[in-house]
Amino acid sequence: MHGPGDFELSRRGVLIGGAASVAATAAPVAEAAPEQAGSAGAGTPVMAKVGFKVNGKPHALELDTRTTLLDALREHLLLGGTKKGCDHGQCGACTVIVDGRRINSCLSLAVMHEGDSITTVEGLGTPEKLHPMQAAFVKHDGYQCGYCTPGQICSAVAVLDEIRAGIPSHVTGDIAGKPAMSADEIRERMSGNICRCGAYSNIIEAIGEVAARRKA
Amino acid sequence: MKFDKPAGTNPIDQLKVVGKPTPRIDGPLKTSGTAPYAYEQRDTPNAAYGYILGSAIAKGRITGMALGDAKAAPGVLAIVTAENAGKLGKGNFNTAKLLGGPDIEHYHQAIALVVAESFEQARAAASLIRVDYARDKGSFDLAAAKASAPLAKENGAETKVGDFAGAFAAAPVQLDATYTTPDHAHAMMEPHASIAAWNGDQLDLWTSNQMIAWSVADMAKTLGMPKEKIRMRSPFVGGGFGGKLFIRADVLLAALGAKAANRAVKVALPRPFIFNNTTHRPATIQRIRLGATRDGKLTAIGHESWSGDLPNGGPEGATAQTKLLYAGANRMTGLHLAVLDLPEGNAMRAPGEAPGLMALEVAMDELAEKLGIDPVDLRVINDTQVDPENPSRPYSQRQLNACLKIGADKFGWAKRARPGKVRDGRWLVGMGVAAAFRNNLVMKSAARVRLNAQGVVTVETDMTDIGTGTYTIVAQTAAEMLGVPLDKVVVKLGDSSFPVSAGSGGQWGANSATAGVYAACAKLREAVAQKLGVNSADAVFAGGKVKSGKRAVPLGEAAKNGEIVAEDAMEYGDLTKKYQQSTFGAHFVEVGVDAATAEIRIRRMLAVCAAGRILNPVSARSQVIGAMTMGAGAALMEELAVDKRFGFFVNHDLAGYEVPVHADMPHQEVIFLDETDPMSSPMKAKGVGELGICGVGAAVANAIYNATGVRVRDYPVTLDKLLEGMPEYA
Ligand code: FES
Ligand code: FES
Numbered sequence: 001m002h003g004p005g006d007f008e009l010s011r012r013g014v015l016i017g018g019a020a021s022v023a024a025t026a027a028p029v030a031e032a033a034p035e036q037a038g039s040a041g042a043g044t045p046v047m048a049k050v051g052f053k054v055n056g057k058p059h060a061l062e063l064d065t066r067t068t069l070l071d072a073l074r075e076h077l078l079l080g081g082t083k084k085g086c087d088h089g090q091c092g093a094c095t096v097i098v099d100g101r102r103i104n105s106c107l108s109l110a111v112m113h114e115g116d117s118i119t120t121v122e123g124l125g126t127p128e129k130l131h132p133m134q135a136a137f138v139k140h141d142g143y144q145c146g147y148c149t150p151g152q153i154c155s156a157v158a159v160l161d162e163i164r165a166g167i168p169s170h171v172t173g174d175i176a177g178k179p180a181m182s183a184d185e186i187r188e189r190m191s192g193n194i195c196r197c198g199a200y201s202n203i204i205e206a207i208g209e210v211a212a213r214r215k216a
Numbered sequence: 217m218k219f220d221k222p223a224g225t226n227p228i229d230q231l232k233v234v235g236k237p238t239p240r241i242d243g244p245l246k247t248s249g250t251a252p253y254a255y256e257q258r259d260t261p262n263a264a265y266g267y268i269l270g271s272a273i274a275k276g277r278i279t280g281m282a283l284g285d286a287k288a289a290p291g292v293l294a295i296v297t298a299e300n301a302g303k304l305g306k307g308n309f310n311t312a313k314l315l316g317g318p319d320i321e322h323y324h325q326a327i328a329l330v331v332a333e334s335f336e337q338a339r340a341a342a343s344l345i346r347v348d349y350a351r352d353k354g355s356f357d358l359a360a361a362k363a364s365a366p367l368a369k370e371n372g373a374e375t376k377v378g379d380f381a382g383a384f385a386a387a388p389v390q391l392d393a394t395y396t397t398p399d400h401a402h403a404m405m406e407p408h409a410s411i412a413a414w415n416g417d418q419l420d421l422w423t424s425n426q427m428i429a430w431s432v433a434d435m436a437k438t439l440g441m442p443k444e445k446i447r448m449r450s451p452f453v454g455g456g457f458g459g460k461l462f463i464r465a466d467v468l469l470a471a472l473g474a475k476a477a478n479r480a481v482k483v484a485l486p487r488p489f490i491f492n493n494t495t496h497r498p499a500t501i502q503r504i505r506l507g508a509t510r511d512g513k514l515t516a517i518g519h520e521s522w523s524g525d526l527p528n529g530g531p532e533g534a535t536a537q538t539k540l541l542y543a544g545a546n547r548m549t550g551l552h553l554a555v556l557d558l559p560e561g562n563a564m565r566a567p568g569e570a571p572g573l574m575a576l577e578v579a580m581d582e583l584a585e586k587l588g589i590d591p592v593d594l595r596v597i598n599d600t601q602v603d604p605e606n607p608s609r610p611y612s613q614r615q616l617n618a619c620l621k622i623g624a625d626k627f628g629w630a631k632r633a634r635p636g637k638v639r640d641g642r643w644l645v646g647m648g649v650a651a652a653f654r655n656n657l658v659m660k661s662a663a664r665v666r667l668n669a670q671g672v673v674t675v676e677t678d679m680t681d682i683g684t685g686t687y688t689i690v691a692q693t694a695a696e697m698l699g700v701p702l703d704k705v706v707v708k709l710g711d712s713s714f715p716v717s718a719g720s721g722g723q724w725g726a727n728s729a730t731a732g733v734y735a736a737c738a739k740l741r742e743a744v745a746q747k748l749g750v751n752s753a754d755a756v757f758a759g760g761k762v763k764s765g766k767r768a769v770p771l772g773e774a775a776k777n778g779e780i781v782a783e784d785a786m787e788y789g790d791l792t793k794k795y796q797q798s799t800f801g802a803h804f805v806e807v808g809v810d811a812a813t814a815e816i817r818i819r820r821m822l823a824v825c826a827a828g829r830i831l832n833p834v835s836a837r838s839q840v841i842g843a844m845t846m847g848a849g850a851a852l853m854e855e856l857a858v859d860k861r862f863g864f865f866v867n868h869d870l871a872g873y874e875v876p877v878h879a880d881m882p883h884q885e886v887i888f889l890d891e892t893d894p895m896s897s898p899m900k901a902k903g904v905g906e907l908g909i910c911g912v913g914a915a916v917a918n919a920i921y922n923a924t925g926v927r928v929r930d931y932p933v934t935l936d937k938l939l940e941g942m943p944e945y946a
Contacts, residue, residue: 044290045337066336075335080256081249083454085405086487090870093405121249130244138243141838145683146246147406147454153247183883190878194870196405196455197683198845199838200881 055123092193144197220789270324274863291337307434354557387507406454498561524556533568577914643808646923652801661732662715662785671772685835697737699757723903828902843908
């Protein structure tokens with residue numbers, strides 16, 4: 001994870017661990033990184049042009065091809081609403097809606113989004129004019145520190161659309177039928193969005209209220 | 217202002233704003249993604265990016281570091297290592313150095329920062345640094361170190377009252393059991409992140425931190441510079457739970473990187489780096505011995521705990537609650553501390569009580585069963601209204617029994633059956649209870665309030681809002697004190713240029729920080745009365761006006777010739793010494809355990825809390841449900857797996873370190889008893905943010921036992937530990 005030392009350590013770990021002499025080892029454990037890794041990691045950045053819409057506004061960017069969609073939004077377009085919780089697809093804080101489907105923007109390179117239409121939390125509403133889902137989160141206190149919140153809200157908006165579109169989930173009883181707009185369905189589908197503050201109970205109430213309103 | 221006598225009636229008691237369910241005033245910013253967290257500050261548009269390299273060994277020395285390839289990599293501006301960083305001190309609150317080398321104290325200790333034009337370049341270049349190490353033998357196994365672990369040096373590490381050994385030996389009913397809790401990670405959603413910029417010898421920091429004044433002082437100490445030259449801002453904190461009480465590598469290395477690159481530098485800790493680089497809640501081994509009479513009176517209470525930390529670190533205070541929670545004439549506690557070379561152990565939400573109650577409250581459940589007494593009743597029988605180690609100190613308030621009884625009633629506790637006897641389809645169903653207990657700490661806290669001619673009140677304090685709802689309760693306090701609506705109050709937090717507050721930790725923040733705002737507002741009332749030429753004693757601040765006799769003047773009138781500013785702090789006398797101040801609660805949990813697979817699902821959760829005046833029932837309830845969720849995680853899934861050969865936490869990301877997700881949590885209920893505690897502060901409030909995690913893990917474990925008849929004493933309670941003992945599948 002952090003430099004070649006780690007990889008070297010874990011490979012040797014298997015060998016040394018077997019010899020039961022790990023702790024006593026005082027020899028250098030990490031050696032040179034493989035040559036190719038070096039050149040691949042640090043060559044002149046490959047730049048590429050990409051154009052996509054964010055919250056209805058077209059953008060033309062020239063980016064290092066390694067730039068994730070998340071970093072393009074946060075660091076290049078200065079849209080800090082989309083959060084980086086893990087950068088590895090493990091937390092959901094970076095959820096945005098691309099052409100109507102939610103994705104983890106940290107798992108996607110910006111240059112893969114030519115022509116796409118991206119909605120971030122800033123595109124749903126503003127402090128003065130909140131989206132109904134944002135307002136419901138405020139009303140039900142569906143957050144605490146607020147860091148997972150933009151991801152929760154983008155996910156929630158997309159989840160309701162997924163249920164309405166009849167897309168089944170792990171808890172759907174009859175996958176050929178229509179999934180219910182139930183708390184269990186919503187919980188299951190929201191489970192990729194971690195809230196360490198533990199606002200789940202309130203988040204479900206916020207989403208439930210918006211779901212019920214839209215159904216009526 | 218000094219608080220040394222119990223609070224009498226004061227403007228807060230009007231409860232026109234305080235105590236009312238109030239949506240957070242920062243809600244629109246947070247839900248629209250416009251609240252700026254540390255890494256999103258835009259005051260330094262030209263900031264370069266720093267990426268940290270961590271040590272690949274747990275203990276030993278760096279024998280060589282080849283920086284050439286990294287330096288030559290595109291975009292690289294500077295590389296900081298211990299060798300070129302200059303002389304660095306160590307903060308008062310840090311155990312290991314934040315920049316390691318050549319000596320290495322723990323795995324993933326930061327050893328270098330690469331600064332580059334872009335994040336991608338910095339990350340790539342960091343992977344080109346070649347490091348050679350000489351690894352030393354380290355100690356990584358708590359169980360192996362236990363036998364030789366001495367008593368900790370902390371005050372109160374050992375307590376003895378009466379004759380524990382004699383009373384335990386003579387007790388007709390005895391319990392002697394050992395429990396373990398693993399290492400836990402805070403895993404707050406916002407990674408530690410900082411931006412640093414130098415302006416000559418002035419250092420500007422934007423970071424994510426719970427304790428601004430502590431952290432400014434520790435930065436100054438580490439960098440060897442006057443703290444007056446440091447400005448630290450942390451207006452929004454994406455979760456801390458104790459993990460952001462102190463400065464960490466991000467802020468120090470951002471400052472060093474900014475100096476080296478002569479540019480502002482931003483650094484966030486990558487998620488897989490956080491678990492071994494920063495602090496964690498240390499694992500414990502706890503032995504509990506309880507002796508009781510046949511009618512359930514505790515006669516002997518013994519609690520010993522073993523934990524480990526780096527040299528010069530501290531113990532996990534898992535015996536804290538056992539000194540206070542139950543009556544009993546003969547008692548002993550002992551905290552033992554082993555030296556381990558794992559990453560640094562430190563405070564995580566309710567340090568001490570959280571893991572301590574995970575053991576003690578299971579022990580009480582086991583004792584109840586041995587006695588044939590209902591576990592709610594056993595706790596009620598052993599209530600005490602005084603500090604049992606020092607009976608001349610009464611509790612300021614103690615409504616634990618009310619919490620238990622109300623909770624039992626609301627939860628349907630009477631329906632609880634013998635273990636393994638309730639079946640709902642494929643589920644074995646059980647209920648569990650545990651007491652919640654956490655001390656109420658009070659801390660000096662200051663604030664500044666400004667009144668302008670429009671009647672707008674601005675509060676400034678370096679207090680932080682880490683999800684706790686500080687912005688809102690501070691606004692409520694000022695609004696109540698000055699008789700204005702909430703929308704006439706502006707709250708500014710988390711800036712070291714503001715008066716020093718209590719900060720956010722140990723659940724002291726809400727009561728202490730608002731008490732500081734109370735003191736400043738009291739001073740402002742005086743100043744306003746003087747300006748308007750009215751007697752401050754009979755002036756009434758209400759409806760945006762100041763009324764005195766027949767006169768009613770708009771509040772802003774007082775500031776028509778210029779802003780009025782008042783600053784004060786609340787300081788505390790010895791009421792906390794004369795009275796034991798604690799918060800109490802009762803957790804009730806219902807679980808289902810799959811009769812075939814032993815999969816565990818939480819079905820219902822209720823917490824009943826007695827925690828003084830609840831300043832904002834909305835955010836207080838959220839604190840409690842959030843803490844219950846974290847406690848459920850501790851009960852069912854959270855465990856940092858230790859590699860005992862190489863000395864690191866193996867599951868160091870959010871996929872490997874599992875925390876509860878939506879699908880794990882049912883709807884949660886919280887009841888607050890209507891209580892005020894005039895011994896705590898003029899706010900008559902107490903902490904609540906940690907109370908919610910205290911005991912809940914034990915309630916989950918006890919419910920699992922009630923569902924299955926299988927007692928697990930090693931957390932987390934996972935299905936593999938249940939399977940063997942599960943009732944015959946029918
Ligand atoms: S930041 Fe993308 S899933 Fe965590
Ligand atoms: S609100 Fe803090 S992580 Fe969800």
